[in-house]
Amino acid sequence: MTTTERAAASHLLPSAEPLALIAADGSPVPDPALELPDGEVLLRLYRGMVAGRRFDTQATALTKQGRLAVYPSARGQEAAEIGGILALRPQDWLFPTYRDSMAVVARGVDPVEVLTLLRGDWHCGYDPYRANVAPQCTPLATNTLHAVGFAHAARIKGEDSVSLVLLGDGATSEGDTHEALNFAAVWQAPVVFLVQNNGYAISVPLAKQTAAPSLAHKGIGYGMPSVLVDGNDAAAVHAVVEQAVARAAAGEGPTLIEAVTYRVESHTNADDATRYRDRAEVEQWLARDPIARLKQYLTDRGLLDDARQQEIDARAEAEAATLRERMNVDTELDPAELFRHVYAEPTAALRQQAAELTAELTTGDQA
Incomplete structure (x- = not known):
C-alpha cells in the first residue's frame, strides 16, 4: 500500500476511544470532531429517553401480567x-x-400497534408507510439487507431518503450483516448502520464473537467510514448519526457506527441473565445511566428545573397509563385475517383454504 493509499484509508478508521460530548458525571467533554446539539435538541433527547424508559418498564409489566407473549x-x-x-x-x-x-x-408509531408483534397478534401491527418505519425484524440481521x-x-429513483438500520452486537456475527455492509459500500447506498453494542448476544459476550479492536473497526474491511461512540451519551449519538445521515444524503455513501452501551435487563423475560453475568457488572453500568447523565448536564446549565422535570415525568406517566388501559382490553381476533395480507390478489389455493376455514368455524358455531 502506498502512502497515498494509507492516507486515504486512515479516514475510515474509528477513534481509539468512544467519542463523547457529555461524561458519565454530566460534565461536558469537548470534541473537535462533533458539535454539541443545542439546548432544545438536548431537551427533546431527554424527554424522549424519559418517555422511552417509562414505555419500556410498562411493557415489561404487561408481559408479567400476561398481556404480552414476550x-x-x-x-x-x-x-x-x-x-x-x-x-x-x-x-x-x-x-x-x-x-x-x-x-x-419515538418515531411516531402508536405504542399499541408496536406491541402487537410482541402480543403475538400480527407480524407487524402498524402501517410502515405512515411513519417510514419498516416492520420490526425478529430474525437476526435480516433488516440490514432490507x-x-x-x-x-x-x-435509483432519485428520492432524498436515508435508511437507518438498528442492529445489536450479535447481528454483526451474521452473514446477512456482512453482505449488507459489502453491498452498501460497493453501491455507496445512503444507509447508516447503528450497532448498539450492549455487551451480549443473549448469553454470548462480545469477546466470544470477535477479536477485532471494536466492531467499528470492521468498517475499513468494506471501505466504509466507521465511528465508535459512547452509546450512553445521547448528545454524542445524535451528533454522530446526524453527521452520517448528512453524508449519506449528500451521496457520500454509508457509515458504520458502533454505540457502546449495555443491556441492563435480561435478553427477554424468558431469559435468566444471572446465569452468565454477575450483579457487579450490572451495577457498574447502572452508574453510567444515560438519562441521569443528560439530566445532570441540563440541570447544571439551567435548562432543566423541577417544574419542567415534573412536566416531563407526568407526560411519560400519562402515556404509560393510556398504554396500560388500552393493552388491558382483550383483542377481538378474526381468523379470516390470516388470509387477507398474504398476496395483493389471493390465489386459488388461499381462497379455497379461507372457504374451508369459514365453513369449519360456521359448523363449530352451530354445534
Missing part, C-alpha cells in the same frame, strides 16, 4: 435508541429490530 427490554440503551432516531429527517426510514420498540414509538436494498432503490 418483551425484549432496551433499558439502559435509551441514549442510543432515542439519540439515533431524533437525528433522522421526516423522509428518512428506520429499520428496527425486536428490541427497538421504544425507538419505533435497509440497503431500500436505500439503493431510493437513490
